[in-house]
Amino acid sequence: xxxxxxxxxxxxxxxxxxxxxxxxxxxxxxxxxxxxxxxxxxxxxxxxxxxxxxxxxxxxxxxxxxxxxxxxxxxxxxxxxxxxxxxxxxxxxxxxxxxxxxxxxxxxxxxxxxxxxxxxxxxxxxxxxxxxxxxxxxxxxxxxxxxxxxxxxxxxxxxxxxxxxxxxxxxxxxxxxxxxxxxxxxxxxxxxxxxxxxxxxxxxxxxxxxxxxxxxxx
Amino acid sequence: xxxxxxxxxxxxxxxxxxxxxxxxxxxxxxxxxxxxxxxxxxxxxxxxxxxxxxxxxxxxxxxxxxxxxxxxxxxxxxxxxxxxxxxxxxxxxxxxxxxxxxxxxxxxxxxxxxxxxxxxxxxxxxxxxxxxxxxxxxxxxxxxxxxxxxxxxxxxxxxxxxxxxxxxxxxxxxxxxxxxxxxxxxxxxxxxxxxxxxxxxxxxxxxxxxxxxxxxxx
DNA sequence: TGTACATCAGTGAACGCGCGTTCACTGATGTAC
DNA sequence: TGTACATCAGTGAACGCGCGTTCACTGATGTAC
Numbered sequence: 001x002x003x004x005x006x007x008x009x010x011x012x013x014x015x016x017x018x019x020x021x022x023x024x025x026x027x028x029x030x031x032x033x034x035x036x037x038x039x040x041x042x043x044x045x046x047x048x049x050x051x052x053x054x055x056x057x058x059x060x061x062x063x064x065x066x067x068x069x070x071x072x073x074x075x076x077x078x079x080x081x082x083x084x085x086x087x088x089x090x091x092x093x094x095x096x097x098x099x100x101x102x103x104x105x106x107x108x109x110x111x112x113x114x115x116x117x118x119x120x121x122x123x124x125x126x127x128x129x130x131x132x133x134x135x136x137x138x139x140x141x142x143x144x145x146x147x148x149x150x151x152x153x154x155x156x157x158x159x160x161x162x163x164x165x166x167x168x169x170x171x172x173x174x175x176x177x178x179x180x181x182x183x184x185x186x187x188x189x190x191x192x193x194x195x196x197x198x199x200x201x202x203x204x205x206x207x208x209x210x211x212x213x214x215x216x217x218x
Numbered sequence: 219x220x221x222x223x224x225x226x227x228x229x230x231x232x233x234x235x236x237x238x239x240x241x242x243x244x245x246x247x248x249x250x251x252x253x254x255x256x257x258x259x260x261x262x263x264x265x266x267x268x269x270x271x272x273x274x275x276x277x278x279x280x281x282x283x284x285x286x287x288x289x290x291x292x293x294x295x296x297x298x299x300x301x302x303x304x305x306x307x308x309x310x311x312x313x314x315x316x317x318x319x320x321x322x323x324x325x326x327x328x329x330x331x332x333x334x335x336x337x338x339x340x341x342x343x344x345x346x347x348x349x350x351x352x353x354x355x356x357x358x359x360x361x362x363x364x365x366x367x368x369x370x371x372x373x374x375x376x377x378x379x380x381x382x383x384x385x386x387x388x389x390x391x392x393x394x395x396x397x398x399x400x401x402x403x404x405x406x407x408x409x410x411x412x413x414x415x416x417x418x419x420x421x422x423x424x425x426x427x428x429x430x431x432x433x434x435x436x
Numbered sequence: 437t438g439t440a441c442a443t444c445a446g447t448g449a450a451c452g453c454g455c456g457t458t459c460a461c462t463g464a465t466g467t468a469c
Numbered sequence: 470t471g472t473a474c475a476t477c478a479g480t481g482a483a484c485g486c487g488c489g490t491t492c493a494c495t496g497a498t499g500t501a502c
Contacts, residue, residue, distance in 0.1 A: 005445075005446075019340070019341045019342055020340075020342065021340075023241060023242055024241055026487075026488065026489085027488080027489065027490090028487080028488080028489095036446090037446060037447050037448080038447090038448090038489095038490095039446075039447065039448080039449095039490085039491080039492095040445085040446065040447085041489090041490095042489080042490060042491080043445075043446070043447095044445090044446095047489080047490080048488095048489065048490090118336070118390075118393070118394075121390075121393070121394035121397045121398070122237070122238075122239075122393075122394070122397065123237045123396050123397055124237055124238065126397075129397075156406060157402060157406040157408050160401075160402060160405070160406065161398070161402070161410070161415070161418060162418075162422070164390070164391070164394065164398055165387050165390075165391055165418065165419065165422050166387075167390065168386055168387045168388075168389065168390020168391055168394070169383050169384075169386045169387045169390070169426070170386075171386065171390055172336070172339075172382070172383075172385065172386020172387070172389055172390055173382070173383055173386055175336070175339070175340070176336075176339035176340070176382065176386070178341050179339045179340065179341055179344075179347075180339070180379070180382055183378075184375060184378060184379070187378070188374060188375040188378065190375050192379070196432065197379070199432045200379060200380075200383065200431075200432055201383065203429045203430050203431075203432060204380070204383050204426050204429045205426075206429070207425055207426055207428065207429035207430070208387070208422050208423075208425055208426035208429070210425065211421045211422045211424070211425035211426070212421050212425075213418075213421070214414065214417045214418055214421060223478075223479075244454075244455065244456085245455080245456065245457090246454080246455080246456095254479090255479060255480050255481080256456095256457095256480090256481090257457085257458085257459095257479075257480065257481080257482095258478085258479065258480085259456090259457095260456080260457060260458080261478075261479070261480095262478090262479095265456080265457080266455095266456065266457090438502105439501100439502090440500100440501085440502090441499105441500085441501085442498105442499085442500075442501100443497105443498085443499075443500095444496105444497085444498080444499095445495105445496095445497085445498100446494105446495085446496090446497105447493105447494080447495075447496105448492105448493100448494090448495105449491100449492090449493095449494105450490105450491085450492085450493105451489105451490080451491070451492095452488105452489100452490090452491100453487105453488080453489095453490105454486105454487095454488085455485105455486080455487085455488090456484105456485100456486095457483105457484080457485090457486105458482100458483085458484070458485100459481105459482090459483085459484095460480105460481100460482095460483105461479105461480080461481090461482105462478105462479085462480075462481105463477105463478095463479090463480105464476105464477090464478085464479105465475105465476085465477080465478100466474105466475085466476075466477095467473100467474085467475075467476095468472100468473090468474085468475100469471105469472090469473090
């Protein structure tokens with residue numbers, strides 16, 4: 001069997017990264033939670049940056065692969081000429097299902113994913129955005145292409161902005177879901193799971209996608 | 219005249235906090251950009267935490283005050299029995315205008331605001347959320363109360379979630395706006411300003427607020 | 437089968453560095469008598 | 470008006486600390502002959 005040290009590090013890192021972010025999590029915290037020697041991270045992953053990449057690669061691979069497969073199945077099955085709320089829901093549903101599938105393997109990976117997206121759209125992190133686009137962009141661009149076909153009223157620029165407004169909805173919900181679930185339980189004594197949140201998000205994003213566009217920009 | 223050191227520190231800190239966040243900005247960076255001695259921060263603000271609070275207080279005060287005033291004017295003028303997209307747009311428009319007014323004073327304060335909200339909904343930052351609620355919560359709760367009246371179909375729990383989905387849209391747009399504007403200019407050769415983004419957001423949030431609700435949760 | 441060597445996972449202790457903070461100090465301005 | 474003292478903004482240098490990383494080392498397993 002291959003050493004479990006690597007997996008224990010990855011699991012612990014994922015939990016800590018999800019909760020406190022990449023910068024605010026120290027290798028000492030990770031290795032102590034993983035019950036592993038401090039130097040093991042640099043031994044196996046070369047550096048902290050290498051560990052971060054390993055953690056993100058572990059779910060971005062499956063996520064994009066799953067998304068890609070579902071999207072091409074969708075493209076072939078549906079008559080893409082029809083446009084409307086149902087088609088938008090179907091498309092966002094595919095994205096949601098990819099997320100859910102990834103979350104089944106690693107519970108905290110979606111929170112890490114959200115942090116990654118947030119980071120990528122920070123100023124001074126253009127290199128990260130480029131790297132993600134280069135490595136995993138194709139399936140997301142595929143998603144955007146299909147979504148674009150369902151929103152033909154807008155021009156490209158308007159679509160760009162609308163897409164990112166919806167991305168914000170998703171990213172915030174994913175990164176804050178643990179807090180929101182906790183507050184919800186305390187406040188309303190109702191527990192929510194990821195499936196329910198995802199179902200909500202699909203409906204909300206599909207509706208928001210159809211919001212009117214503001215007047216022409218000069 | 220009162221020393222400009224304090225203002226220079228606050229201005230520099232706001233820019234750096236907006237771009238890199240609170241933790242990843244060092245006092246050495248701030249004081250060198252402000253052309254001020256390193257020890258001046260601790261002299262005037264006591265600690266880094268004190269500086270963060272001073273930076274956020276500077277815009278949260280005006281923001282909440284403006285929001286409060288607009289909301290009570292709205293509550294008195296409108297016949298709140300009518301519900302529909304127009305009323306939702308009006309309410310989100312008030313929020314947008316408060317943001318715009320604050321941004322006029324300090325250009326980067328909205329990005330700091332977004333970072334603050336994101337932080338507050340991180341796990342392990344419950345104390346920050348409590349502090350913000352205690353200090354500035356009343357005007358936001360007022361906003362939620364009025365919004366709640368325009369979304370009577372949902373129960374409280376469903377409203378809670380919907381509200382936070384919309385909050386995510388706003389927060390992501392605010393925190394990523396600089397990057398998005400830059401990408402948009404590069405990609406489409408169209409420049410966008412905050413006013414246009416805010417107009418968009420009002421329409422998107424008003425529409426998303428009306429998305430159907432998923433089936434009953436056990 | 438036995439021995440010499442190579443490879444590899446893992447370790448304990450130390451390294452240099454950047455961080456927030458502290459402290460004794462300066463120099464200017466205001467105040468009391 | 471002149472002098473002694475207090476207050477306050479600002480400074481330069483140092484402090485201790487936690488960080489990511491490095492390095493010499495151990496012990497187990499595999500391989501060549």
